[in-house]
Amino acid sequence: MKPQRKVIVVGGGLGGLWSALRVAEAGFQVEIFSLFEVKRSHSVCAQGGINASIDTKGERDSVWQHIVDTLKGGAYLANQPPVKTMCEQAPGIIRTFERMGVTFSRTAEGLLDLRLFGGVKNRRTLFAGASTGQQLLYGVDQEIRRQEALGRVRKFEWWEFLSLVKDGQGICKGIVAMNLRTMDVKHFRADAVILASGGMGHVFGHRSTNSTNSTGAAACRAYQQGARFANCEFFQFHPTAMLGDDKTRLMSEAARGEGGRIWVPKDPAERRKPTRIPEQERYYFLEEWYPSYGNTVPRDLASRAIWKVVHEMGLGVGGEHKVYLDITHLNPGFIEQRLHAILDIYRKFHGTDPVHEPMEIYPSAHYAMGGLWVDFEKDENSGGLKAGSPRNHASSIPGLYACGECDYGYHGANRLGANSLLSASFSGRVAGEAVASYLEGLEAGLEAVPEHLYTDEVSRQQRLNQDLLRGGAENPYTLHHELGEIMSSQVGVVRDNATLKQAIDSLQGLAQRCRAVDLESNNSWSNQGLVYARQLQEMVRLGLVIASSALARDECRGAHYKPAFELTPPTDAYPGDPAYEVYREKWKQQNQQWLKTTITEHSTAGPRISFEQVDLSVLPPEEPRDYR
Amino acid sequence: MANTIELDIRRQDTPYSPPYWQRFSIPHRRGHNIVSALMVIREHPFTQEGKRVDPVAWEFNCMEEVCGACSMMINGRPRQACSTLVDSLEQPIRLEPLSKFPVVRDLMVDRSKIFNDLKRVRAWIEIDGAWDIHQGAPRISPVAWKENYLYSRCMSCGCCLEACPEYATEKDFVGPAALAAVRLMNSHPTGRYHRRQRLHAIMGDDGLSNCGNAQNCVRVCPKQIPLTTAIGELGRQTSLQLLRDLFGESE
Structure with a gap:
């Protein structure tokens, strides 16, 4: 009889739970580690929907079009075989969710309803009221609970992943984690580990739409132990986030889609209430700069325009980093019906009513396209992923897999709306199946791994805790504000090399200061300060990874915008025109040099950058993205 | 101010x-x-x-x-x-x-009791596996969807349990949140197949009958989930189940 194999999944969001489910269904034991009850993971925050081409609206939508939109939207930077298979299998993922009991919104016929989302022409987005992510997560959470009742899954909630344990050959064989109540540091053996630790928005401080636990710390710890990062310079900034001291909250694109207008007072010294500012003294800059799209330009263009008006023209409302998103001119009954979810959030968290007073918004760090590098195996017959290959979603450390937002797989240089719930679910499923194959091929059992490798790592982690607890003068919470300030203003929406170099210097200084924080405490029970201080160190390291990757890429692609290297299409020229064809040639030359995956490896001297070819076998890059 | x-x-x-x-x-x-x-x-x-x-x-x-x-x-x-x-x-x-x-x-x-109670009432849909069987679940009418959606937004925050006079650390009453989950699972077109087990789980001691009808739960729910409506519906479902248990299943 084969020994009973065990898998550890770190993270209980959509990606983590899907992978755990597939590993458990393959007959292996699973242990899920999460910072909190898994039902509280950040996946619940996704509101809009999940993409799958099911073509039930008479629009001749196709899987191929979903593939094209995803690849072009990502400026061709994603490896194409995984994207192809993801889009092909999206309808099957939806059908599975439906069987799990997810309450997708329905048409009059009782069919799954679809809505239109940004960056595409056809209705392709399934949704469950205004809480799609929550409903999807709960669907898988219920199945995991059933697996728990069957004894195949065990949850370790309120545990923080600290590090991997590798055997003599460098193969991952378990983890070290800290109990967030008792603060005990312990090791856990496993035949394979799946990291599904989510996003890293809080590297940008409170200017992020992410949940407060989305620090990226777990992925960064794996990085320091040899896992490679990829494409970390690509971070999506959502243009219309509601401001907050604690975090920012997303005001969906729907507000602009339904007729919302973005403006600032023309006079930077303006201090009147917005409703008292006459029409001719308002600057509707998006409408002026993009006459054909107006307020509904894509996310990245809107974010850059807001950045420009605030930072370069100094026209932020009240001298601060904010602009107005105004729906007060629209019919109140209409917007109440169409924008209920947004109005609800704004009223609840801001205390004012957007029906009567313009909302104050600013671009905010929303989604990391980059993350842990993961492998894939291409099926030569289909051109997509090879089903069940143990290479799929394998990180650069043998035995360690990654899925969900913490990997870099599917979105290239920019993510389409409603593709994140899809990639989280799909990548989780693929990772789980890949791990099952990996375990089938394993010869030696865990008993072959010497005990001291585990206990040594536990001691190392305990020493790190003790070093931090020894104390210093810095306030970790204040340092986090500084980190957010550096990242948002110098590594944010608009980038240039001189500023990025400054940011790297500042981050190196911050990294030093993070080692001597004041954690004065009489209580060793549930020491949140210690946990926070450790996460902060990782966030600063991630900041360095992001800034270094951004510095290395001298071009504009997707969410990475360096105006000094901008290539713009000629005005009034379209495909076929000689001027446009000259532009197309330049664009292709740029791809020759820069259409490559950025790889970041940890070294004591700092992040080491290299580049890797992208698999472009599905849709060769012939057409530049053009939103005119 | x-x-x-x-x-x-x-x-x-x-x-x-x-x-x-x-x-x-x-x-x-x-x-x-x-x-x-x-x-x-x-x-x-x-x-x-x-x-x-x-x-x-x-x-x-x-x-x-x-x-x-x-x-x-x-x-x-x-x-x-x-x-x-x-x-x-x-x-x-x-x-x-x-x-x-x-x-x-x-x-x-420590709110782990909430999640244990969801296990107790079998708040899940039994599926053969998380793979594509090339068809979804049967259709659901928009009216039924609208009612179900209200319940599916329960985030296990525990506010209803805090407000419930019958729910307590030292007692085993499942409480309104888990009951509403039973209501939701029982109305799913294939979840219905296992409603007997779920109803039995709440028909014994510490189940539905422990509800004292104080109606505090519905007043504090941050998501305005109609918990008392669910409890009312389950009263009817359990009564029918009791009859089925006595006279045999007809389905």
């Missing part, structure tokens, strides 16, 4: 130590919610008398009232701290941990 925010916070260092109160005062800022106010205290952990203390421990995550993490007693009422604006409250603001769950530290409590 006052230029400071005063908070009285019930502290408890460990699950085994006695609670005590401390008062904090922070500068007023428009738009503060309870979590953002606690973040200010965490950064400057001094009581009103200027004494340096350990930062207050509490749970929070999404900050958009969808994860259910930050439940606590705010001026005597169970609420989500993230969506409770300071300016809507009388001061000093009293913060306490939920009382129906064991305190871990300060405002953090």
Whole structure:
């Protein structure tokens, strides 16, 4: 009889739970580690929907079009075989969710309803009221609970992943984690580990739409132990986030889609209430700069325009980093019906009513396209992923897999709306199946791994805790504000090399200061300060990874915008025109040099950058993205 | 408006130590919610008398009232701290941990009982496996969807359980949240196949009949889930099930 194999999944969001489910269904034991009850993971925050081409609206939508939109939207930077298979299998993922009991919104016929989302022409987005992510997560959470009742899954909630344990050959064989109540540091053996630790928005401080636990710390710890990062310079900034001291909250694109207008007072010294500012003294800059799209330009263009008006023209409302998103001119009954979810959030968290007073918004760090590098195996017959290959979603450390937002797989240089719930679910499923194959091929059992490798790592982690607890003068919470300030203003929406170099210097200084924080405490029970201080160190390291990757890429692609290297299409020229064809040639030359995956490896001297070819076998890059 | 925010916070260092109160005062800022106010205290952990203390421990995550993490007693009422604006409250603001769950530290409590109860009532749909069988679940009418959707938004925050007079640490009553989950699962077109097991799980001791109909649950639910309607519907379902158990299943 084969020994009973065990898998550890770190993270209980959509990606983590899907992978755990597939590993458990393959007959292996699973242990899920999460910072909190898994039902509280950040996946619940996704509101809009999940993409799958099911073509039930008479629009001749196709899987191929979903593939094209995803690849072009990502400026061709994603490896194409995984994207192809993801889009092909999206309808099957939806059908599975439906069987799990997810309450997708329905048409009059009782069919799954679809809505239109940004960056595409056809209705392709399934949704469950205004809480799609929550409903999807709960669907898988219920199945995991059933697996728990069957004894195949065990949850370790309120545990923080600290590090991997590798055997003599460098193969991952378990983890070290800290109990967030008792603060005990312990090791856990496993035949394979799946990291599904989510996003890293809080590297940008409170200017992020992410949940407060989305620090990226777990992925960064794996990085320091040899896992490679990829494409970390690509971070999506959502243009219309509601401001907050604690975090920012997303005001969906729907507000602009339904007729919302973005403006600032023309006079930077303006201090009147917005409703008292006459029409001719308002600057509707998006409408002026993009006459054909107006307020509904894509996310990245809107974010850059807001950045420009605030930072370069100094026209932020009240001298601060904010602009107005105004729906007060629209019919109140209409917007109440169409924008209920947004109005609800704004009223609840801001205390004012957007029906009567313009909302104050600013671009905010929303989604990391980059993350842990993961492998894939291409099926030569289909051109997509090879089903069940143990290479799929394998990180650069043998035995360690990654899925969900913490990997870099599917979105290239920019993510389409409603593709994140899809990639989280799909990548989780693929990772789980890949791990099952990996375990089938394993010869030696865990008993072959010497005990001291585990206990040594536990001691190392305990020493790190003790070093931090020894104390210093810095306030970790204040340092986090500084980190957010550096990242948002110098590594944010608009980038240039001189500023990025400054940011790297500042981050190196911050990294030093993070080692001597004041954690004065009489209580060793549930020491949140210690946990926070450790996460902060990782966030600063991630900041360095992001800034270094951004510095290395001298071009504009997707969410990475360096105006000094901008290539713009000629005005009034379209495909076929000689001027446009000259532009197309330049664009292709740029791809020759820069259409490559950025790889970041940890070294004591700092992040080491290299580049890797992208698999472009599905849709060769012939057409530049053009939103005119 | 006052230029400071005063908070009285019930502290408890460990699950085994006695609670005590401390008062904090922070500068007023428009738009503060309870979590953002606690973040200010965490950064400057001094009581009103200027004494340096350990930062207050509490749970929070999404900050958009969808994860259910930050439940606590705010001026005597169970609420989500993230969506409770300071300016809507009388001061000093009293913060306490939920009382129906064991305190871990300060405002953090251990709510694992909620998730165990979901297991107890088998709140899941039985599927053969998480793979594509090339068809979805049967169709669902928009009317049925609308009712189900209300229940599917339960985020296991525990507010209803805190308010329920029958729910207690030392008692085993499953409580309104798990009951509403049974209502939801039983109405799914294939979830119905296993409603007998779910109904049996709530028909015995500590099940549906323990509800005293105080209706507190529905009043405090941050998601306005019609918990008492679910309990009413389950009353009918369990009565029918009782008859089926006596006279045999007809389906």
